[in-house]
Structure formats: C-alpha cells, structure tokens
Amino acid sequence: MRVWMLFLALSVALGSGAARADDLATLSKDPKQWVMPARDYASTRFSPLDQINASNVGKLQAAWMFSVGTQHGQEAAPLIIGDTMYVESSYPNKVFALDSTTGDLKWTYIPNTNRAAQGVACCDVVTRGIAYDGGKIFLVTLDDHAVALDAKTGKELWATQTGEINLGETTTAAPFVVKGKVFVGISGGELGVRGRITALDENTGKIDYIAYSTGPDKDTLIGPDFKPFYDFMKGKDLGVSTWPPGAWKIGGGTMWGWFSYDPDLNLLYYGTSNPGPWNSNQRPGDNLWTTTVFARDPDTGAAHWAYQFNPHDLWDHDEIQENVLVDLDLDGKTRKVLLHPGRNGYMYVIDRQSGEVISADPYDTVNAYKGVDLKSGRIIPNEELKPDLNRNVRNVCPASPGAKDWQPTAWSPRTHLLYVPHQHLCMNYMTSDVGYIAGTPYVGATVDMFAGPGGYRGEFMAWDPVQRKKVWSIKENMPVWSGALVTAGDVAFYGTMDRWFKAVDAKDGKVLWQFHLGSGTIGQPVAYEGSDGQQYVAILTGVGGWPGVVANAQVDPRVRNGALGFTGATQDLPSYTQGGGELVVFSIPKQEAAAPSTPQRNP
Amino acid sequence: MRAHLVACVVLALPASAASAQQAAVAPTGQPIEPEAPPRSEAGVPAIEATPGASAPFSASANPILRVPVSGLHPGNVSFAPNIANPLARESQAVTRGMQDFNQFNCVGCHAPNAGGGMGPALSEGRFIYGSSPANLFLSIYQGRPNGMPAWGEILPESTIWELVAYVESIAHPPSPTFGRTISRTPPSPAVEQTPAEFLQTAKPWSFTSRFSNGRQPVGE
Numbered sequence: 021m022r023v024w025m026l027f028l029a030l031s032v033a034l035g036s037g038a039a040r041a042d043d044l045a046t047l048s049k050d051p052k053q054w055v056m057p058a059r060d061y062a063s064t065r066f067s068p069l070d071q072i073n074a075s076n077v078g079k080l081q082a083a084w085m086f087s088v089g090t091q092h093g094q095e096a097a098p099l100i101i102g103d104t105m106y107v108e109s110s111y112p113n114k115v116f117a118l119d120s121t122t123g124d125l126k127w128t129y130i131p132n133t134n135r136a137a138q139g140v141a142c143c144d145v146v147t148r149g150i151a152y153d154g155g156k157i158f159l160v161t162l163d164d165h166a167v168a169l170d171a172k173t174g175k176e177l178w179a180t181q182t183g184e185i186n187l188g189e190t191t192t193a194a195p196f197v198v199k200g201k202v203f204v205g206i207s208g209g210e211l212g213v214r215g216r217i218t219a220l221d222e223n224t225g226k227i228d229y230i231a232y233s234t235g236p237d238k239d240t241l242i243g244p245d246f247k248p249f250y251d252f253m254k255g256k257d258l259g260v261s262t263w264p265p266g267a268w269k270i271g272g273g274t275m276w277g278w279f280s281y282d283p284d285l286n287l288l289y290y291g292t293s294n295p296g297p298w299n300s301n302q303r304p305g306d307n308l309w310t311t312t313v314f315a316r317d318p319d320t321g322a323a324h325w326a327y328q329f330n331p332h333d334l335w336d337h338d339e340i341q342e343n344v345l346v347d348l349d350l351d352g353k354t355r356k357v358l359l360h361p362g363r364n365g366y367m368y369v370i371d372r373q374s375g376e377v378i379s380a381d382p383y384d385t386v387n388a389y390k391g392v393d394l395k396s397g398r399i400i401p402n403e404e405l406k407p408d409l410n411r412n413v414r415n416v417c418p419a420s421p422g423a424k425d426w427q428p429t430a431w432s433p434r435t436h437l438l439y440v441p442h443q444h445l446c447m448n449y450m451t452s453d454v455g456y457i458a459g460t461p462y463v464g465a466t467v468d469m470f471a472g473p474g475g476y477r478g479e480f481m482a483w484d485p486v487q488r489k490k491v492w493s494i495k496e497n498m499p500v501w502s503g504a505l506v507t508a509g510d511v512a513f514y515g516t517m518d519r520w521f522k523a524v525d526a527k528d529g530k531v532l533w534q535f536h537l538g539s540g541t542i543g544q545p546v547a548y549e550g551s552d553g554q555q556y557v558a559i560l561t562g563v564g565g566w567p568g569v570v571a572n573a574q575v576d577p578r579v580r581n582g583a584l585g586f587t588g589a590t591q592d593l594p595s596y597t598q599g600g601g602e603l604v605v606f607s608i609p610k611q612e613a614a615a616p617s618t619p620q621r622n623p
Numbered sequence: 624m625r626a627h628l629v630a631c632v633v634l635a636l637p638a639s640a641a642s643a644q645q646a647a648v649a650p651t652g653q654p655i656e657p658e659a660p661p662r663s664e665a666g667v668p669a670i671e672a673t674p675g676a677s678a679p680f681s682a683s684a685n686p687i688l689r690v691p692v693s694g695l696h697p698g699n700v701s702f703a704p705n706i707a708n709p710l711a712r713e714s715q716a717v718t719r720g721m722q723d724f725n726q727f728n729c730v731g732c733h734a735p736n737a738g739g740g741m742g743p744a745l746s747e748g749r750f751i752y753g754s755s756p757a758n759l760f761l762s763i764y765q766g767r768p769n770g771m772p773a774w775g776e777i778l779p780e781s782t783i784w785e786l787v788a789y790v791e792s793i794a795h796p797p798s799p800t801f802g803r804t805i806s807r808t809p810p811s812p813a814v815e816q817t818p819a820e821f822l823q824t825a826k827p828w829s830f831t832s833r834f835s836n837g838r839q840p841v842g843e
Contacts, residue, residue, distance in 0.1 A: 139732070139770015142741060210731070412820045415839075448840070450820045454728065459772060461731020461741065468818045470839045477837060569740060576746045578796075579738025579827075580818040580840055587738055588818065592836045595807045 044153055044197060045283055047101070051508075052549035057097035057149040057194045058428065059546070061281040062345040065430035066506055067547035071555035073509030076608060077523045077532045083556065083607040084123035088114065091572055091599035093564015095426070096149040096194070097503065097544035098603065099157075100558075101171065103551045106157055107560060109601055111138060111145035113161040117174060121550030123605065127174030129159075129167075134185060137163035140459060141190045142210040142584070143566035144573070148276075148426065149194035149544070151202065153222055158202050160191040166204050166220055178225030182206070182218045186459045189213050193340075196279035198288060198318040201228055205275030209293035209338060210584070212462035215273030215310070217290065219321060231321040233273030233292045233309050234259045240309060241321040248325050249375040250397030253308065262306040270456050271303065272296035273310035277340025277426050280358070281318065285373060288318040289345070289358060291329075293338040298420075299451040299464030301409045306331040311339040313360060315375065325375035330364055330399055334407055335388055335449065336420040336465070337363045342428045344438065345372060348486055359438055359485055361429055363422025364399060366392055367438075369485050381488045384423035384444055384479070385472050388416050407465075412450045419447035419469040420585060421499075421566060428544065430504040430512065435526050437482040437491055439512045443499035443567075444472040444479055445589050467585025477589060480504070480514050480522075482529060492529035498590065499567050503544035505557070513557060515541025517568060518596040521559055521604070537561040537604060540597040542568060554607050562601035563593070572599030690757040706757040708791075710784045717825045720789025723782050727774070735819035736827040737793055742771065746816075746827070748794040759787040792825045810834055817841070 047053055048060040051068035059065050072080065088094065088109035098107040105120040112133040117126040138145050141162055151158040156177060157169040164183030169176055182204055183189035188211025196203045201219045209215070215233035220226065232239040236257045237246075248254055255261070260268055274293040281288050295303055295310035311330040316323050329339045343358040348369070350357075357378060360368040365386035369378040380392035390400040407413050424442035431438050447469040454464030471477045478496035483489070502515035510526040517540035523533040540563030547557050564572045567586050571593040580588035682688040686704040696702075710716035724730055724737075737745035748754070752762045763783045766773030774783065797814070804811045817830040818840050824830065832841040 135769050137770070139742065139772065141770075446839075448818070448820045452725070454731075455726065457728055457777075460728040462728070463731050466735050466818075466820050468820050468840060470835075471837050475838065573739070574743035574747070574749070574751075575739035576744040578812050578815040578831075578834065579734065579736050579744065579746050580815060581735040581820070582738030582744065583734065583740040587734075587740075588840065589837050591815065591834070592807065594805050 053102070054098070054100040054546045054548050055152055056099065056196065057544060058278065058280070058342065061283060063278060063280045063342045063428070064344060064433070065428060065504060066432055068508045069547050069549060069555045070507065070509040072507065072511060072547070072557065072608060074511055074525050074532060077509070077511050079608045080523065080533050080535070080557070080606045081609055082535070083605045085605070086116065086118060086123055086125070086603040088116065088560070088562070088601040088603060090562070090601045092562070092601070093144040093146045093568050093572065093599070094543050094560040094562035094601045095146040095565060096560055098546055098558050098560060099150060099152055100546065100548040101152050104171070105558070106150060106152070106171070107603055108147055108150045108159055110147055110562070110564065111141070111162045113147055113159060115150065115157065115159055115169065115174070117171075120548060120556070121552050121554075129169055129174045129176070131159075131161050131165065131167060133161045133165070134163040137185045137190055140185050140188045140208065140211055141192070142208070142461070144564040144569050146565055147192055147194070151195040151197050153197040156222065158195045158197065158222070160193070160195055160204050162190050162192070164189055164191045164206075166195060166202060166225065168222065168225060180220055180225040180227065182220070182227070187213060188459050193276045193278070196281070197222060198281050201318060203279055203288070203318075205277070207274055207276040209272040209274045209276075209296055210461050210463055211459065212270035212296045212456050213272065213274050214269055215275055215292050217275050219318070229321045231316060231323070232259070233275070233312070234263070234268035234271045236260055240323065241316070242323045245317070246323045246325065249327065252306065252331070252396065252398060253326055253328060258306075258308045262308045264303060264305065267303050270296060270462065271307060271310065273312070275340060278342040278428060280343045280345050282345055282356070282372060285356070286317060286319070287315045287324060287372070289313060289315055289343045289372065291339040291341060291343065291360070293340050294333050294336045297454050297462045297464040298336050299409070299454055300332060300334045300407060301451055302453065302464065304332070307333065311337060313339065313343060313370070315372065327370060327375045327377065327397065329362055329368070334401060335416060337422050339363055340426065341424060344429060344431050346431055350378060350486065359431070361424045361438070361440055361442070363418070363424060364389060365418045365423040366399075367483055367485065379488055383440065383481070383483060383490065384442065385417045385446070386423070388418065407449055407451045409451055409453070412448055414448050415446050416449050417446040417472055419445040419589070420449070420467055421445065425501070425566070427501050427542070428503040430506040432506040432510070432526055434508060434510060435482070436486070437484055437526070439504040439506050439526070440481050440483055441500035441502055441504050441514050442479055443501070444474070444476055445469045445499065446472045447585060463584070466581055468580045469585050469589035471589065478516070480524070482526070494524065494529055494531070498540075498593065498596070501542040501565055501567055505545040505547060507547050513545040513559075515543060515545065515559055515561065517542065517563055517590070517593060521561075535606070538602050539563045539600040540568060540571065540593070554610070556605050556607045558603060558605045560601065560603050563597045563599055568593065570594060571597055687757055687761065690755070690761060692752050692758065692761070703755065704757070706755070708756040708784055708787050710781070710788055716785050716788040717792045720785035720787070720792075721825050723786050724789055727778065729786065736816055737790065745790050745794050747796055748799060756787050756791070759790055760784065763787070789825060793827055795828055797828055797831065810836070815840070
C-alpha cells in the first residue's frame, strides 16, 4: 500500500500535467457527475444528460427530499461524486453526504462556526457551495474557516482560518480547486474589508499565497507578466495611487463569487467586488482593482491581465459574477472569450487571452451609464445621476444589486445560448459620510429599490453572444435569484423566490413544467445520473439572500430602506414564502420513462 | 470623561477621509482602543467587579446586573429593577441618539429607521433581549451572541442612553396587535413608512403611506 502510494505520488509529480484518472477536468467530462458548483472549469453549468428532455420533462416528479435544518437562504449547489451527493447548508455551514439515488444520509459534518459571524455578514448568512478534489470535500464557513473532509467518512482532515470576523470578514464564495490548490475568497465589501483570494495546499491546508485586490503591486501580485489591454490600467502600484491616501486598506474589492479556469492557457479567472464605502465621494479615483476581472497564473498567483468594469464605482456594482469560458466564431475567427454578465447591466464578451472587450451590450434597463467605450475600455457614467453628497438621486437603473448579482448563468454548447437569471430593479440612492469602525458596516448610502419599468422584478432569458441580443425572455414577478441549469435534453431549469421550480424549453423559453416548492428558491439546480441509471435534477430550496431576508429574518417590510434598500423591492415577499432549507430531487418515475412517447401535456 | 467622549466622536466622524483612516485603519483595522475605561455618567452603578478586582463582587449591589434578559423566573419569583433612562427628560437626547445611530454605524446593520437587515428590525417594537430601557442599554453595552457587537468599551454610557432614547422613539408602529397578519388580499401590512431618502425623522411612524408592494415609493 505504502509503495503504491509512493508510486502514485511520483507518477503525479513526474507526469507534468498528465491528468490523474480522478483529475477534476476528467471527472467533469463524466456526464453522470457534478463535481464543482459550475460543473466544469469553464463554468457552463451544462449537463450532457438527455434522459429528461423537452418532450418528457412534463412527467417530472419529486423522488426524495432532505431538510438541511436551517431557515436562512440556501444558495449552495449540491455536488455529485460517484454515487454520493454532498450539500452544504447556510450558516452554521453543515455538510451532508447522501446516497444520490435513495437519499439515505451517509454522514453529517457540523463545524463549530462562531455565531457572532452572523453579525458581520452583509446579506443573509449564505454559502454558495463546496468543492471536491482527490477524495476530499472542501468547505468554507461564515466565520472564515476553510475545512477539508474525507469524502468517504466526513472526517475532518484540516481546518485553516483565512479571515477575521472582527475585521468584518466572512466567507461565502464556494471554494475552487486547481492543481492541488484550494482557492477561497473573502466577503465584506460592505464592511471595509480588503479584498483578496487565498490559495491553500489541498493536502495540508497551509496557505500557499494571498493575492490582494488593492494595495501595492507586490500585494496584488502584479509583476512582469502583467499586460492589461487598456492604458488606464497600466502603471506602477495603481492599487495604491487610484485611492485617497491609505483608503485602499479598507477599500473592498472582495471576492464572494465565482472562479473559472482555462487549463490550456493555465489562467484562473475571477471578479472583485465594489469599493468601500458605497459613498463614492469619500474615495476619489478609479479605486483599482475593485470591480475587476483578474486573469492569474494559479501556480503563483501572478496576474496576467485585468479589466476594471466600473472605475470609481458609484452604485455598488460589484463584478464578482461568473465568467463563462467559451470559444465563439466572431467575424470568421474562432476566439477564446469569457462571457461576463455585468452587474452594471452590460453583457461583456472579453478575449480571455488578452483582456480586450470585444462587445458590451445592455441586457436590462440601464440609465446609470451611457455605454462602454471600447477604445478606452471605460464605461461612461451618466453625469446627470451623479450621487453628490446627501443628494437623493431618483430612479437609477440598474439598482445596487445590478441587472444580475451572484446568481450564475448556464451555457449550452447545443443552442449556443447563455441562460441568464436576473433582476429588473431601479432605485433611489442617497450618499452620506460614513466613518470606518472595524467590524461594522462601512456603507454611507441610503438605498430604496423598486420594480423597474413594466412593474416586473425579474427575468429569465436566453442571450446570444454572437448576435448580441436576447433570444427569448420570461418575465418574473420577483427577482430571479437562483442559478440556471441547462441540459443536453434542451431543457433549462431555474427557481423563483415565489416558490416555483421551472423547466423551460431551451430553444424558445416555453414553460414545460413547474412545481411549487416549500420555500422560495435562490439555489443552484444540478443534474446527475443515479446508480439506478436514472437522470435526476436537484435543487436546494430556502428563500433568503440579500433580497430574501425580509422573508426569513426579523426585517420590517414597511421600512423600505432595510436590508441595504432591498426591502423596498421585495417587501411583499413574506406574502409568498417563509424560509426553510430543503433539498428536493426530481426524476421521471421508471414506468413513465419507459412508456411509449405520447403527445405532451404541458401544465 | 469629557476627553473620552470627544475621542469617540472624533473616531466616528467621517468628514475627512484622513481622520477616518487614521482612526480605524492603523494598521489593519485593530479594534479601536478607548483612552480610558468607560465610567458611569448617568447615575447607574458601573459594572466593575471582576474576579481579582479589589472590591468584593456582589450582584445585588448592582441593580443593572439584576435586569433579567429571560422572561422565565424559576419558582415564579420575578424581579425587574426599575431603571429609567437617565436622559428621559432631556429634550435633545433623541436627536443626539439619531446622530449616534448614524455615526457609530448602527444604521449599517439595523438600517435607516431600524427596519433591519444584517441586524434585526427595531422598528416593530419587538425586542429579542427585552424592551425595557435597561434591556436596551445592556444589549448595546454587552452585545448579543448572534452578531450584536459589544459597544461598552468604546462608547460612553451617555451615548448608549441616547441610543436607547432614539430606539424607543422609533419603535412604535401604528395599531399594534398581539400577532400580525400577512396577506396579499386584502393587503396586509397596509402601510409603509415614508422612506429615509425623502425624510429623516426620529418619529418615522408619524409619516406613512399605502404599502407599495415593491413598486416605486410615494416619496415626499
């Protein structure tokens, strides 16, 4: 055994890039599994399974359920490795291992998460999921611990603290594993946290390196390899000089969203949050590297390029959203791009080798900006809406959570469409002076959100990044705060905050099936194949998140400025749902699946 | 004592970015150290006896230590010392408390008019750890385990009593009942406060309009 282990270690070390049989890139090619929240390194959330398809999805029924035991918002994606499903609850971040076919509980891991962490979490006490590699499950806790578990037994292997709640730091982004390193983010853009990512050794939990989002180049790991496409990001120590003296130390640029990875280019991609405080009058300058996508070498953290979406952000438009890595035929050439649905309301197509913005088109109502100048790379703010101190700027679109927040899109290589869950909100916004007190909110804005033009608050739509247009759209009453899933059966899935779980035709957006869940849904649907050869679709339900605390916590729906202004937009949510975390797994019962295909009855 | 008060206020006043950073950043946002331990200013005995301190410890000698947080009294023997807000008759206490609420970032968690968010709503007049002035004082002074910070070491007691006065001023929703009904038809709740971007007041429940179901507010 010992010799064999040594041999294995040597072969991995000597293989120089040769994939292990259980390498994540290889595992994610197995259609039966779902090995990371985005399913693959490219963040497509596309399942190659097609047993459940547009012609039979109407027969979908609940197969089994499992309560995760917490009332707060559930944003995590379940993972399926082999015949086991792993799922993490919101705070206190329990992890459960279940038989993916029968729902039988195999083990439970209960971390000793500090309850005080709830008081420094800006927007409900959510987590966005867990990671897997080499027989280990990796989780992060709200109180900033990264933990490795034996995937078979649930035994704790190591736990490393990567943040400090007394500095306002929490951890909510799902960890991400590349080449033996576990990448974790940090949350707290509303508490003056200095943003960063931390890379840990997956075997020991030892911190390998930290890449900050603000500060001198030696901290942001900007060196000779760094070649940004646009001039405004060229220069020395811009993470210091684009701020008032010292303000970068409490300037945000946190990372609470998504990583992607391109193994061929060996580049890790992720975006950073808003600058702090929200009151932009206190931080003249571009505030680099907030609201920025970084491309880094995962081995060293060295930055290769960056692109700042919202220099001197005015509206809390973080850009931590997913970056979906696809190759597109553009003007007769195949280009390696990343798709980034901006919180600022623009759908970006960016060359992922160079950082050049190929196109940026609005996909929702936008009046906060006048467009993106592709020559300079800079977004053009609408000067008429400038948030001068103590001025109530009315009817700004999109609102602070943007046209789309964390909720991840899905990409189908069959339809070449991006399936986009998002919100449709505008706001009144008034800045005020705020002082920094470590561990307390550092915001300086009074916000009041409401439904955008047309009176609806959310949309699920399909976007064609080549034609640069919306192909179809479903308007929703509430913000669509769940992630999206699309399958080779040409069915797209999403959940709504008013408790519907929906399957729609990926080609035309026709609603094929819907089911009333126990609580509103802000989770991430996944698809997998059980040990019985059946395809399943799973969703973790439980309303919450920034728009949902009004329905799961002591938040007064009559005070519109609550929840950093989101109460205004979702104040009637408690009349649709309450909190309640539950995993629900669907399949088509065997006899139904075997029955000869009959004309479809779509409820 | 006065110097201590001034120091705290300076720490929290943001107007110049430099002072804010000086106060707080150094070097990586260490907790702010008060210049002197807080002392009783308002006639309430200070909580000072700790193990090892020279004075013998006695809870009964400190009325505020006898303020119950629980509503259960073993043996059905209840006791709640009657501790009034020493600033109750100061006409400016509520206004100062409203400024404190913003300056010490209470507003960031509890939201304008304390509608709640990161921290619970205080606007509804329902308090997890008790609603008497002493309960409110202690919740601010000691903090609470689910995320309320302990402010006793960095705020003077007079500031905490100002905050108590402000919280009591905003925590009186119209026509309170034992429970609350939530429904779309008929609309319940039926009203909402005039939002804070239009009106800043220590009496927000005096300015309400029809509940707008997530649509644009009525405004002024």
